[in-house]
Amino acid sequence: MTALLNVNGLTVKLPVMGELRTVLRDVDLELEAGKTLGLVGESGSGKSMTVRTIARLLPDGADVKGHVRFDGAEVFDLRGEALRRYRAGDVSMVFQDARAHTNPVRRMGDFLTEALCTNDRMPRRAAEAKAIQLLADVGISDPERRLRQYPHELSGGLLQRVMIAASVAVRPRLILADEPTTALDVTTQAEVMSILARMQAEYGMAVLFITHDLELAGAVCDDTIVLYAGQVVERQRSTQLHRDPLHPYTAALVQARPEIGHRARRLPAIPGHPTTAYEAPGGCAFAPRCRFAQDACRRAVPSLLQIGEQGSTRCIRMPDLHGRLLATTGAGDEASDHQRADAAEEATR
Amino acid sequence: MSAPLLAVENLTKRFGSGRTETTAVADVSFELASGGSLGIVGESGSGKTTTARMIIGLEKPSGGRILFRGEDRTQPARTAKALRERGRNVQIVFQDPYTSLDRRQRIGDCLAEVLGVHFKLSRDETKRRVRGLGELVGLDERQLNSLPKALSGGQRQRVAIARALAAEPEILILDEAVSALDVSIQAQILNLLSDIRDERGVSYLFISHDLAVIRQVCDDTIVMRHGAVVEQGATAAVLDDPHHAYTRLLRDSVPRDGWDPASLARS
Structure with missing residues (x-):
């Protein structure tokens, strides 16, 4: 099977203060044309490092092992013109902070037509007409006026739509969206997501969608990968993510998030704080914070286990725990006492 | 019934003048009971x-009144003593713990400084109280002796909460105080806030765009849009059975199963 994007055994180390620090460990992922893959963590x-590696935007001195293949071609082997074409035409990025990724002294028109003029060698007039069309496509009213405006004259949501318009301008086959809606209001987020989905369907683009929001990933992605400490810990259908998580970390995230329709007596928080790949202990990286951890978990780094047709997990206890992760919220710890009190309270009402 | 701890009446704030004048807050009224927890979403x-900045005195209202225990605090304090007194009553925690702490000041000193401003304490007593505050928010001796750069975002936010509590305020304003935190850390801080409320009886004015967080923390909620209050009431009532179209839109915009952003964008 040939996926559009194929990442295999990707391990990345970055130089920090004279030493190489691991940021990604043995990451595998594949994304088919036209599909959306969520990357949550x-x-x-x-x-973000996964996305930067795919876009070949790593800093100098980075130590990279493994493969990134785009449409069968090895991305790390691209040089010169081929690399330029890859970055300019095949893949484009939408960043979280649109304001930081637009030039404050250039008008939106320059921003939108730059790629068209330089890459597609389109005449200026035609590029402007195309830019107007693109802005109209992403639901921006009065596009002619917007072309003459500067980034500071546009609201965050509007600017993010311009970013999306610019990223689809060259008809890329893959969009790398790095938390594109995190800085936006919820109603604006809904607008931006619907535009992204429509553009994706229209142009048949694949999207690698990065978010910290499990619910958002569940709602908009086909499949989702959960990352922890630079490793893939779970992969499965996004819609199953909250209902039947395959890793204790995912389950803990689902439970730690407050619910809009219910006030918990106490939230089942995850003790400790998220670790990076560099700080991760031997064995399972999540073990120190995991309430299901056993001695065996700390002994060796678990490999990815296939769980039937459903997906894969990096938890050695999964065959045993599958389907039970959300049933309880921690045995014997403080949270569970409160949880029980909570249940008791509900019952007496 | 006694006077509420905090009452805001027809509060208005306009910025600029003439053609550039904009109304940031328009005719906002609400009350915060002693020991209560009020959410502002928008x-x-x-x-x-x-609104929060006017309550702590960082902005001067253009109209309306702010009453703390029935005492009018709409105008700036006249004397340094009165200013300090106001600062002691109402404290605030900001969103970004990376810019709201002095990066050259050790955490313990930061807390001691606040104690020094508001109370006359011996050195030993100050030390004891700093340790107590650290314990309350889960910071150990080593962390109290370190600079902010040694702490994670969640730990820094604990420092900001401890610093606000050092003044023993009656009202704690939390302005998007958990929005920048990772989900797992956010839950820890939300639990901490509920413990502190139980233990100290401090009232919260909790500002957030996140409805789920508001549900977890606030007894009552007001929904603001374009500077005005569009809906207010008990949190459960406002979120489960919103009457205003905007509140419904906010609620429906939260991603979940079967979420259809396209239908929301059209409405």
Whole structure:
């Protein structure tokens, strides 16, 4: 099977203060044309580094092992013109902070037509007409006026739509979206997501969608990968993610998030804080925070286990725990006492 | 019934003048009971933060009144003593723990400084109280002796909470205080806030765009849009059975199973 994007055994180390620090460990992922793959994780999990590696945007001195193949071609082997074409035409990025990724002294028109003029060698007039069309496509009213405006004259949501318009301008086959809606209001997020989905369907693009929001990934992605400490810990259908998580970390994230329709007596928080690949202990990286951890978990780094047709997990206890992760919230710890009190309270009402 | 701890009446704030005049907060009224927890939800530009800034005295209202225990605090304090007194009553925790701490000041010193401003304490007593505050928010001796750069985002936010509590305020304003935190850390801080409320009886004015977080923390909620209050009431009632179309839109915009952003964008 040939996926559009194929990442295999990717391990990345970055030079920090004279030493190489691991940021990604043995990451595998594949994304088929036209599909959306979610990449979920907390800070330091390696989501952004994965995307930067795919876009070949790693800093100098980075130590990279493994493969990234785009449409069968090895991305790390691309040089010169081929690399330029890959970055300019095949893959484009949408960043979290649109304001930081636009030039404040250039008008939106320059921003939108630059790629068209330089890569597609389109005449200026035609590029402008195309830019107007693109802005209209992403639901921006009065596009002619917007072309003459500067980034500071646009709101965050509007600017992010311009970013999306610019990234689809060259008809890329893959969009790398790095938390594109995190800085936006919820209603604006809904608008931006619907535009992204429509553009994706229209142009048949694949999207690698990075987010820290499990619910958002569940709602918009086909499959989702959960990263922790630079490793893939789970992969499965996004819609199953909250209902039947395959890793204790995912389950803990689902439970730690407050619910809009219910006030918990106490939230089942995950003790400790997220670790990076560099700080991760031997054995399972999540073991120190995991309430299901046993001695065996700390002994060796678990490999990815296939769980039937459903997906894969990096938890050696999964065959045993499958389906039970969400049933309880921690045995004997403080949270569970409160949880029980919570249940008791509900019952007496 | 006695006077509420905090009452805000027809509060208004306008910025600029003439053609550039904009109204950031328009005719906002609410009450916060002693020991209560009031949430303000709204999107960017809705006037949530400006309202908070007027309450702690960082902005001067253009109209309306702010009453603390029935005493009018709309105008700036006249004397340094009165200013300090106001600062002691109402404290705030900001969103970004990376810019709200002095990067050259050790955490313990930061807490001691606040204690020094508000109370006359011996050195030993100050030390004891700093340790107590650290314990309350889960910071150990080593962390109290370190600089902010040695701490993670969650730990820094604990420092900001401890610093605000050092003044023993009656009202703690939390302005998007958990929004920048990872989910696993956010839950820890939310639990901590509920413990502190039980233990100290401090009232919260909790500003957030996140409805789920508001549900977890607040007894009552007001929904703001374009500077005005569009809906207010008990949190459960506002979120489960919203009457205003905007509140419904906010609620429906939260991603979940079967979420259809396209249908929301059309409405």
